[in-house]
Amino acid sequence: NTIQSITDTNVLEGDSMDQDVESPVAIHQPKLPKQARDDLPRHISRDRTKRKIQRYVRKDGKCNVHHGNVRETYRYLTDIFTTLVDLKWRFNLLIFVMVYTVTWLFFGMIWWLIAYIRGDMDHIEDPSWTPCVTNLNGFVSAFLFSIETETTIGYGYRVITDKCPEGIILLLIQSVLGSIVNAFMVGCMFVKISQPKKRAETLVFSTHAVISMRDGKLCLMFRVGDLRNSHIVEASIRAKLIKSKQTSEGEFIPLNQTDINVGYYTGDDRLFLVSPLIISHEINQQSPFWEISKAQLPKEELEIVVILEGMVEATGMTCQARSSYITSEILWGYRFTPVLTLEDGFYEVDYNSFHETYETSTPSLSAKELAELASRAELPLSWSVSSKLNQHAELETEEEEKNLEEQTERNGDVANLENESKV
Secondary structure, three states: OHHHHHHHHHHHHHHHHHHHHHOHHHOOOOOOOHHHHHOOOOOOOOOHHHOOOOOOEOOOOOEOOOOOOOOOOHHHHHOHHHHHHHOOHHHHHHHHHHHHHHHHHHHHHHHHHHHHHHOHHHHOOOOOOOOOEOOOOOHHHHHHHHHHHHOOOOOOOOOEOOOOHHHHHHHHHHHHHHHHHHHHHHHHHHHHHOOOOOHHHHEEEOOOEEEEEEOOEEEEEEEEEEOOOOOEEEEEEEEEEEEEEEOOOOOEEEEEEEEOOOOOOOOOOEEOOOOOEEEEEEOOOOOOOOOOOOOOHHHOOOEEEEEEEEEEOOOOOEEEEEEEEEHHHEEEOEEEOOOEEEOOOOEEEOHHHOOOEEEOOOOOOOHHHHHHHHHHHHHHHHHHHHHHHHHHHHHHHHHHHHHHHHHHHHHHHHHHHHHHHHO
16 A cells, blocks of 8 residues: 555656646746746647647738737827728728718708708798708708718709808818818728739749759748739748747747848849749758758748738839748658740740649758768768879879989999090
8 A cells, every 4th residue: 555655646746747847837937927928938748749830920921910918009090091901891991981971960960050040940931031051951951961062062952152151161161171081081992902912812822842952952942923914023032930949048039030041142032923933942051951850840840931022013012922831831852843834935834733742852861961971971082082192193203213213324324435435
């Protein structure tokens, strides 16, 4: 019984330790705010590869971030135009209808009050009475006159007279305010309709990114394309690696952003996007994928966000399209299927094969390991070449020494012969 109780206690302690390791809730930090507690690093569990990675940017380009606890909401009202443009269509149309309806009712009520105060309602049938607005006999007619005034319809049945100075002033005020309301609301609807977000719907990214060899170097690649015939002017591509990291001081940085070079220094990031293009990132020492191999890639919790920017040729407005790739969407040892073919007098793009890939022979080692193997393979080669050169130089020096000795011996023999002849 004692042994059983000891084992039970050890098992319970082991379970509690496992719970403390796996669950960040068990870390007692009462003085930290909620956001700091949520940002604490979680220890790697055994089933880490099976966990679903939360996207930072969705495949359709929308950012998966919600802003909470915003206290300074008055800042949205200071930029009311942008706030209205950013609203959804149903709220935008509701506000559009409500603004016009409220202004028509407001000025209709004032027109009715002027007629009521002046006594026009009591002299409707009196032909000798000059009202402020002719044929205005109630609130409904005042509301219709307000609509006709603000929209400048002017049916001619209800007309303001020159015996009503307060009506003339109100007519001027409503005309000016009506023009301001028209300019504001129509401008808002025009910007809402012509937003470049709709143009970004025809910019497509491949569903997968691939890693394979290109020109003897390990590269990360993805494909972009434009479905429209009108081009994106000054198109440029950028890529970011989203991955949490912990600094050497122990600070945990969630969703740290690192630049991925896709040709910034060579100018390859500026695209002429007429046909689909394959964007390549060379995995070198400056790359964040330098030490990642094929076996290690599924264990990484990372996300690649790609951003395509440019100006719409038709409107000149800046357009931005986004997409992302998580580790399960990065294929090691694959290439993209070609989509461009030469027809009779033109090039044809087959978008049915835009997302297709095929397997190719690619080493499963990381770029760092491949570079180390290449350097090791070059060392014996360079050593053997240099040794052969040294041996060849030694042979040449030996031959030169022998030639010199033979020449001196011959010179000596000739000199002896000359002396003997003289004697």
